[in-house]
Amino acid sequence: MAQAMKIAIVDDEQDMRQSISQWLALSGYDTETFASAEDALKVLGPEYPGIVISDIKMPGMDGIQLLKKLMGADSTLPVIMITGHGDVPMAVEAMRVGAFDFLEKPFNPDRMSELAKRASNARRLTLDNRALRRELSGGTQIMNKLIGASPVMERLREDILDLGQADGHVLIDGETGTGKTLVAHALHAVGSRAGKKFVLVSCAALEEDTLSKRLFGPMMPEDAQLPAIEEARGGTLVLEDVEALSDTLQARLLSVMNDQGTPAETRIIAISNLQEAGKTSEDVLRPDLFYRLAALRITMPPLRQRGEDILTLFTRLSEQFSEEYGCEAPQVSAQEAAQLLQAPWPGNVRQLINIAERAVLQSRRGSGTIASLLMSDHEEMQPVMTTEGKPLKEYVEAFERMLIDNTMRRHKGSIASVMDELCLPRRTLNEKMAKYGLQRSDYL
Known part of the structure; x- marks a missing residue:
């Protein structure tokens, strides 16, 4: 569920601050109030997770001056201005500076709620886009x-x-x-x-x-x-x-x-x-x-052309879903690894994501197999049928790589633990890890 948007209310009149705050709180917003523009500026900044509602006429720094400072710091921050009755020039000036909209006293509370909703949606979109850009930068x-x-x-x-x-x-x-x-x-x-x-x-x-x-x-x-x-x-x-x-x-x-x-x-x-x-x-x-x-x-x-990537992806995805659902990731047998490699995957990675999640859920219940999941997606598919034949050596190597990778992840790079579980001497494990491009540092 999305976190409630904040609304900063700036007004020198205490009764007005409280009435606006109470009304918006009833509408599900997280409000905070400020008696002056100077106090508000100590909190409001480019990453403020919400919107601002401010009176225009205030002692000291007025609403227009506050608006200019806020727009200078973040021109996308929605600011709703409250103007006096018939104070059209003030409203025009506020919109010119960059106000999201304005309310004229005495205002209809429902009109205020509607403006707050629109402004909050715009702010949420802006913040989501910023977070995405930071992630992708x-x-x-x-x-x-x-x-x-x-x-x-x-x-x-x-x-x-x-x-x-x-x-x-x-x-x-x-x-x-x-x-x-x-x-x-x-x-x-x-x-x-x-x-x-x-x-x-x-x-x-x-x-x-x-x-x-x-x-x-x-x-x-x-x-x-x-x-x-x-x-x-x-x-x-x-x-x-x-x-x-x-x-x-x-x-x-x-x-x-x-x-x-x-x-x-x-x-x-x-x-x-x-x-x-x-x-x-x-x-x-x-x-x-x-x-x-x-x-x-x-x-x-397409996924079917990516060979052992299928097993790598399945392992990563099942680990992610097991963390999300608070359970152990399912262990993949040699037969199931072969079935994953042989499946035609018409839905590609999106289908693999779905299979991995369902595999984790059924593993948590202690029932079901990966083969049954693949068969439920493609009733016509036989468990060992493949659209593109591969030599047995490729299946064996893909499974071996997946097994070492999974074991290294489970033991967080402990070579001794992996050697013990897989019954492999140190030299053999090192050779196989080098062959499959696996590095201990990736698991620490």
């Missing part, structure tokens, strides 16, 4: 989320680093559930725009008229957001399900791209997630738009 951190040692994943990471620096528009395509949005985040994080805006719009989630307004405007007066094209200016705009754009919106998008200079003022990353068999993004996008977007292109590898 270090390219290393997000690149570490692209787990896997398979050749296709090594190549994907190299492509991200190359294209991230190239700074042109990008088309990301591939099967559903392969992590296309994560790669869009990574491209932004490793490039020169890492500290700039990252705006994501799902084209398939909105009706055409709403999508047009969200992308290009004009926005309605009650909307706290800018059109996405403006909001992402200087940064990155990600268009999920770009194939859902109508011909009209494709033409508008192309026009915007043509109006930008080189390098583009706003980088566009288009994500194609076609579900129709036999069709590609080239089939549904107008050619001039397709070639503008696909000048730089990443096609995501």
Whole structure:
């Protein structure tokens, strides 16, 4: 459940402060009051987890002066100003300086609650976006989320680093559930725009008229957001399900791209997630738009092509879910490892996440098998059938690597404990760890 938004109430009149505070507290907000602008400034700053409601006329520093200082520190902080009856010039000045909105005395409490709700939603969006940008600003951190040692994943990471620096528009395509949005985040994080805006719009989630307004405007007066094209200016705009754009919106998008200079003022990353068999993004996008977007292109590898990455991912995911549910991670047998490697994975990583969570839940209950989970997802699949045959040696090595990796993690890098559990001499364990690229320092 989301934490209640804070509301700072600044007013020199005690009765007014208390009445506003009580009313908003009943609406579920966490309020704090200040008798002067000077007191409020000791608390309010760029990371304030809420909004501000302030009277304009106060002794000492008035509301307009407070507003200017707050806007100077954080222009996105929503500040609602309270003005006297008929004090239109004050209200106009407050809006010019950057106030979110204003209330005229005597005001309707319901009107205040509605403004507080809108302002709080806008603030939450701003803070969430900042937290996301901080998380993604270090390219290393997000690149570490692209787990896997398979050749296709090594190549994907190299492509991200190359294209991230190239700074042109990008088309990301591939099967559903392969992590296309994560790669869009990574491209932004490793490039020169890492500290700039990252705006994501799902084209398939909105009706055409709403999508047009969200992308290009004009926005309605009650909307706290800018059109996405403006909001992402200087940064990155990600268009999920770009194939859902109508011909009209494709033409508008192309026009915007043509109006930008080189390098583009706003980088566009288009994500194609076609579900129709036999069709590609080239089939549904107008050619001039397709070639503008696909000048730089990443096609995501399906999970079934990633070999033992499947076991590595399953291990990491099951550990995460076991921590979340407060239980032991399920132990994977050699037969189950083979079944995980052989599964066709039409849902790719997203499906693997689902299987890992369900495996942890059924392990907590002490019943069920991984095979049963795979069979429930694909009734037609036999437990040992595979879409791509592999030599027995590959299955054995993949299981051996997973077993050593799991045991090292469980014993937090204690070589003696791992040797004892797996009945391996020190030299043999060292050789196998070197063979599979496992380093003790990763488990400490």
